[in-house]
Amino acid sequence: MSINQILENNRQWVAETTATDPDFFNRLADGQKPRYLFIGCSDSRVPASAITGTGPGEMFVHRNIANMVVHTDLNMLSVLQYAVEVLGVQDIMVVGHYGCGGVAAAAASKQYGLIDNWLTNIRDVIRMHETQFMRIKDENKRLQRLVELNVIEQVRNLAKTSIVQNSRQGANPVRLHGLVYDIKDGVLKDLEVNEDVVTELEHIYGTKAMNHAEKQVEEIHGAKVPADAKKSQQNSVNGEQATTAGAAKK
Numbered sequence: 080m081s082i083n084q085i086l087e088n089n090r091q092w093v094a095e096t097t098a099t100d101p102d103f104f105n106r107l108a109d110g111q112k113p114r115y116l117f118i119g120c121s122d123s124r125v126p127a128s129a130i131t132g133t134g135p136g137e138m139f140v141h142r143n144i145a146n147m148v149v150h151t152d153l154n155m156l157s158v159l160q161y162a163v164e165v166l167g168v169q170d171i172m173v174v175g176h177y178g179c180g181g182v183a184a185a186a187a188s189k190q191y192g193l194i195d196n197w198l199t200n201i202r203d204v205i206r207m208h209e210t211q212f213m214r215i216k217d218e219n220k221r222l223q224r225l226v227e228l229n230v231i232e233q234v235r236n237l238a239k240t241s242i243v244q245n246s247r248q249g250a251n252p253v254r255l256h257g258l259v260y261d262i263k264d265g266v267l268k269d270l271e272v273n274e275d276v277v278t279e280l281e282h283i284y285g286t287k288a289m290n291h292a293e294k295q296v297e298e299i300h301g302a303k304v305p306a307d308a309k310k311s312q313q314n315s316v317n318g319e320q321a322t323t324a325g326a327a328k329k
């Protein structure tokens with residue numbers, strides 16, 4: 080299909096849309112108030128609007144290779160912050176898909192270039208679930224499970240962000256969802272990872288993290304942490320002293 084054909088398609092779409100709803104574009108021009116944020120894969124077979132039955136104005140969209148939520152990705156963080164704090168989205172969905180080339184590449188024992196550094200984030204998911212992952216003999220099923228595990232892990236990564244943690248403290252906490260799309264039959268499935276991942280991480284990644292660490296130290300040492308010791312923990316540059324609770328556990 081040539082670019083001219085794309086432009087012709089667009090003209091037809093404008094004509095058809097205006098014929099059925101003359102005010103459609105005027106309404107959208109006034110602003111957006113989407114309820115959903117979609118974080119999906121760049122794969123051309125996973126078109127966000129088509130698979131969710133949403134139209135213009137209903138869903139804010141971020142896509143990258145293998146639907147990743149990486150904490151140093153300023154692009155993703157900007158989308159997330161704007162969507163949650165400015166647009167006020169209520170539901171965030173991480174949407175993975177079976178047959179994902181990015182996930183398959185991460186599991187393959189071969190290099191692809193720069194992208195390998197991005198795929199390292201999926202290799203981390205393999206590392207975290209290695210026992211379960213290697214137990215699945217069938218390669219196709221193993222990759223399907225990795226797609227699901229990757230979605231769950233990216234929902235967890237969302238839950239760790241200050242943006243989601245802060246939203247959870249407010250009156251209208253954002254809800255998180257992990258979905259998987261099957262390109263073979265078009266079905267979108269809920270992995271039901273929505274609630275617990277946020278609450279279970281609050282004591283480490285949330286604003287209560289410092290209190291929790293202090294409580295752990297108290298439990299282990301049976302006494303309150305002296306104020307000057309607390310200060311040195313906070314000032315610690317190499318982080319070794321700051322993880323007193325973790326170190327004492329070993």
Ligand code: ZN
Pocket residue numbers: 120121122144145146176178179180181182
């Ligand atoms: Zn993909």
